[in-house]
Structure formats: structure tokens, C-alpha cells
Amino acid sequence: MALAxxxxxxVVDATPGGFEVKRTLTINAPPxxxxxxxxxxxxxxxxxxxxDPKNLYIEPKANGCWCExxxxxxxxxxxxxxxxxxxxxxxxxxxxxxxxxxxxxxxHLTWAVAAKxxxxxxxxxxxVGGYMKGGLAPMAGGVDGVFAEQMGRLKKKVExxxxx
Numbered sequence: 001m002a003l004a005x006x007x008x009x010x011v012v013d014a015t016p017g018g019f020e021v022k023r024t025l026t027i028n029a030p031p032x033x034x035x036x037x038x039x040x041x042x043x044x045x046x047x048x049x050x051x052d053p054k055n056l057y058i059e060p061k062a063n064g065c066w067c068e069x070x071x072x073x074x075x076x077x078x079x080x081x082x083x084x085x086x087x088x089x090x091x092x093x094x095x096x097x098x099x100x101x102x103x104x105x106x107x108h109l110t111w112a113v114a115a116k117x118x119x120x121x122x123x124x125x126x127x128v129g130g131y132m133k134g135g136l137a138p139m140a141g142g143v144d145g146v147f148a149e150q151m152g153r154l155k156k157k158v159e160x161x162x163x164x
Contacts, residue, residue: 011144016135018105021144024123025151026116029158034120035088035113037158041066044153044163047098047146049077060085066093077101080109089113096128098146100139104131124151 012020027034037043041056048056048068055069064082079101080093092110096103107128114121124147128136157163 011140014137014140016137018127018129018136019140019143020125020127021140021147022123022125023144023147023151024121025155026119026121027155027158028119031113031115031120032088034122034154034158037154038111038113038122039091044157045150046153046163047150058082058091060087060091066095083108084110096130097126097143100128100132100136103133105136105139106130122151122154 010022012022014020039058039060041058042054044053045056046053050068050070050072055071056067058064058066060082062082062085064085065078066080066082068077068079070076078095079097080095082091083094084090084092090110090112092108094106094108095101096105096107097109100107105128107126109124109126112123112125114123126143126147128139128143130136132139153163
């Protein structure tokens with residue numbers, strides 16, 4: 001994906017007990033517009049349990065939910081919980097994304113937004129630790145790949161109005 005190539009990425013550390021993934025990219029838009037898009041994942045995030053990103057939402061407040069409606073079963077998924085929010089510049093979540101949700105692994109995901117010239121620099125840092133059969137190190141590359149895709153979609157959504 002051409003948009004993902006603009007992302008600076010790094011699996012900072014990966015051990016059996018945990019990993020850290022960090023990605024940074026520049027989006028050609030003001031920070032307020034980027035932050036507004038970040039907290040509206042239905043417009044750009046495409047990894048879901050329901051198969052439909054329109055079911056995703058974030059409550060951007062302390063103890064808020066990054067959640068997903070499961071319309072077929074009338075159920076839902078709490079992907080992560082908001083533990084820190086500084087509107088317009090930073091939001092931090094705790095929890096395990098995707099397959100890590102059903103393990104003893106937990107993580108902290110931080111999305112930071114900062115003005116950079118006439119654009120915005122977005123940095124995602126995800127630290128994960130705990131127990132997962134076979135260890136967590138093998139998950140780092142996959143998570144990094146998912147983040148590359150999602151950040152590319154975010155950039156495209158903000159800059160063009162369409163994440164696809």
C-alpha cells in the first residue's frame with residue numbers, strides 16, 4: 001500500500017513476555033481534523049469482529065469504550081478502554097486487541113497527535129505484556145502490519161475523505 005510506505009515503523013522490542021510496536025506518520029491536515037478522525041474509527045479502521053466498521057465507536061472520555069456493536073447477535077465487543085484523554089492531542093487505551101483479547105495479554109495503546117509544520121504527526125505506541133501460549137513475540141510483526149494498514153487508511157480518510 002503506497003500510503004503505508006510513508007509510515008515510520010518499528011517493532012521496538014519483542015520477547016516471550018511482551019512487545020512494543022511504534023509507528024509514526026505525517027498527515028497533510030490540521031491536528032483537530034486528524035484527532036476527530038482518530039476518535040471516529042468507523043470511518044477508517046477495518047479490523048472488526050462484526051465484519052462492518054460502521055459498528056465501531058470510541059467514547060473519548062476517561063473510562064470510555066472503544067467498542068463494537070454485534071448486530072446479528074445483539075451483542076458487543078469492548079476492544080479497549082480509554083484511560084487517558086487530552087482532547088485534540090492524545091488518547092490512551094488499555095486492553096488486548098484482536099486475538100490477544102482471549103489471552104492473559106494486556107496492553108496500552110497511545111495515539112498522540114502534534115502539529116508539524118502545516119501538517120500533523122501521528123504516533124501510535126502499543127506496549128503489550130502478559131501470558132499468551134507460545135509467547136507474545138510472534139504477535140509483534142502481525143500487530144505492526146495491522147497498524148501499518150490502519151494508519152494508511154486513516155491518512156487516506158483524512159486527506160481524501162475516503163479510507164478505501
